[in-house]
Amino acid sequence: MEISSHKKGLLKLLPGVDTLMEKIKQQASGADVPQTVIVKAIRLVINSLRDQILMADDRIGEEFVSEQKIIKQISDQIKSEMSPNLCRVINATGVVVHTNLGRSLLSCDAIKEMAIISGSYSNLEFDLDTGKRGSRYTAVENLICDVCGCEAAMVVNNNAAAVLLCLDTLARGKEVIVSRGELVEIGGSFRIPDVMLKSGSVLKEVGTTNRTHLKDYQNAISDHTALLLKVHTSNYAIIGFTKSVSLKELVKLGADMGFPVMEDLGSGMFVDFSKYGLPKEPTVQESLLAGTDIVTFSGDKLLGGPQAGIICGKTDIIENIRKNPLTRALRIDKLTLSALEHTLRLYRDEEKAIKAIPTLNMLTMPFDTIEKKAVRMKSILNGLNNPLLKTTLIDLPSKAGGGSLPALNIPSKCVGLSIEGVSANKIETHMRCCAIPVIGRIEDDVFVMDMRTVMENEFPVIKDAINDLLNTIKSPHMQ
Ligand SMILES: *Cc1c(COP(=O)(O)O)cnc(C)c1O
Numbered sequence: 001m002e003i004s005s006h007k008k009g010l011l012k013l014l015p016g017v018d019t020l021m022e023k024i025k026q027q028a029s030g031a032d033v034p035q036t037v038i039v040k041a042i043r044l045v046i047n048s049l050r051d052q053i054l055m056a057d058d059r060i061g062e063e064f065v066s067e068q069k070i071i072k073q074i075s076d077q078i079k080s081e082m083s084p085n086l087c088r089v090i091n092a093t094g095v096v097v098h099t100n101l102g103r104s105l106l107s108c109d110a111i112k113e114m115a116i117i118s119g120s121y122s123n124l125e126f127d128l129d130t131g132k133r134g135s136r137y138t139a140v141e142n143l144i145c146d147v148c149g150c151e152a153a154m155v156v157n158n159n160a161a162a163v164l165l166c167l168d169t170l171a172r173g174k175e176v177i178v179s180r181g182e183l184v185e186i187g188g189s190f191r192i193p194d195v196m197l198k199s200g201s202v203l204k205e206v207g208t209t210n211r212t213h214l215k216d217y218q219n220a221i222s223d224h225t226a227l228l229l230k231v232h233t234s235n236y237a238i239i240g241f242t243k244s245v246s247l248k249e250l251v252k253l254g255a256d257m258g259f260p261v262m263e264d265l266g267s268g269m270f271v272d273f274s275k276y277g278l279p280k281e282p283t284v285q286e287s288l289l290a291g292t293d294i295v296t297f298s299g300d301k302l303l304g305g306p307q308a309g310i311i312c313g314k315t316d317i318i319e320n321i322r323k324n325p326l327t328r329a330l331r332i333d334k335l336t337l338s339a340l341e342h343t344l345r346l347y348r349d350e351e352k353a354i355k356a357i358p359t360l361n362m363l364t365m366p367f368d369t370i371e372k373k374a375v376r377m378k379s380i381l382n383g384l385n386n387p388l389l390k391t392t393l394i395d396l397p398s399k400a401g402g403g404s405l406p407a408l409n410i411p412s413k414c415v416g417l418s419i420e421g422v423s424a425n426k427i428e429t430h431m432r433c434c435a436i437p438v439i440g441r442i443e444d445d446v447f448v449m450d451m452r453t454v455m456e457n458e459f460p461v462i463k464d465a466i467n468d469l470l471n472t473i474k475s476p477h478m479q
Contacts, residue, residue, distance in 0.1 A: 010053050013065045041077040090458045092440040094450025096362045097402025103300040105358040110342040117338040124334045143344040148284045152318035154311045160190045161330040162296040162309030163264050167199035169324045174226030175204040179212035182231040186403045211243040228254050234266030235403035251291035260293040267404035268297025270347050276364040301402040304359030305343035306336045373451040374413040386470050392416040398452045414448040434465040
């Protein structure tokens with residue numbers, strides 16, 4: 001295609017890389033930016049402008065290549081390159097264990113200790129008493145045993161890894177009997193049948209989706225059987241005409257027939273939630289008390305710690321798991337280990353745990369407290385004194401999240417925001433794209449923020465974000 005002389009003229013007007021480099025470096029914001037980042041940003045902007053000129057019609061004017069505008073575009077590009085990719089956000093969704101937003105927040109203790117370990121050498125695998133090599137797992141094994149009352153314990157990267165490792169150790173090349181009602185899929189493509197395939201064990205499904213009887217398990221047992229597995233249906237509920245075999249019955253069957261019984265609890269719980277007005281979730285202690293040989297669960301779901309998979313149960317099985325070469329590939333990192341240790345320490349005093357572990361604190365937060373927060377947030381926003389902004393208090397339920405307590409709606413208080421002439425979608429997008437993103441949701445065409453998961457020290461950030469949005473509406477060229 002022939003390029004018009006007008007466009008050729010515009011292309012010639014594009015400033016050179018060296019000129020732009022000098023200008024950017026003179027700016028205060030350009031001072032600490034690596035040269036490579038500046039060059040990349042300049043090339044990106046100039047190439048894009050060149051393409052736009054070529055694609056445009058001949059009416060495109062010289063202001064398109066104004067140096068001031070180009071420098072602004074490059075500065076914006078550099079700013080975006082220099083800001084962290086993984087960044088803090090404000091969770092105003094009311095979903096406490098939000099997998100997409102990083103699941104659990106750590107307690108202050110865990111954060112403090114983790115920071116120390118990250119900047120110092122540690123006794124990670126060094127026995128300070130003997131001066132010899134030690135085990136990475138001693139930092140948490142006794143604590144887990146104390147809190148859940150098990151014989152032995154072991155930790156890996158996450159619960160998916162824990163399940164894989166247990167199946168590989170206990171049932172490679174053999175059959176694992178599972179109820180059809182428990183063939184769970186959780187987000188991120190973890191499916192019990194797939195994990196089983198990877199572990200080299202064979203899935204033996206028994207019963208039907210809604211009903212499984214003890215005799216179904218009994219009939220499935222053969223020479224090929226290695227393990228009876230129970231999976232906590234953590235992210236869905238089967239209701240109506242249902243029947244499942246209790247852990248107790250399964251443990252008895254396992255003991256009678258000489259097979260170990262494993263339970264994948266998904267989100268592990270040490271605290272009986274029914275004491276705090278929430279529905280009962282099976283606890284790790286109960287599973288072990290029922291006689292389960294091996295129990296696995298997540299560190300960062302309802303437990304409120306770092307991403308980890310915890311395996312606890314009988315000593316001989318844990319010993320075999322430790323010896324499995326897969327263990328090395330799935331091993332837990334020292335920062336995680338430190339955070340997990342200090343989360344577990346809090347559980348030695350339940351009252352303390354509820355206060356100090358953010359996940360537990362938010363889940364058990366009294367409605368009054370949330371309502372007070374909502375009232376305060378609303379009045380801070382009203383303090384912006386903008387006639388276009390309308391704030392409301394709305395009763396909407398929060399969710400536990402993390403694939404746990406699926407049927408649970410916890411009454412909560414939200415602050416609803418509407419701005420005259422601005423759609424709820426536009427508000428949602430603006431809040432999500434702020435320097436510190438605020439993630440809320442839209443209900444009945446209103447942008448709402450659930451105050452259960454928003455902390456008081458985040459209120460000013462939310463206020464600033466909304467103020468910025470209001471300011472863009474005020475400026476005349478945006479109208
Ligand atoms: C969440 C979950 C897992 C996986 O745990 P991660 O810690 O996310 O790897 C496995 N099984 C069940 C039943 C779960 O709910």
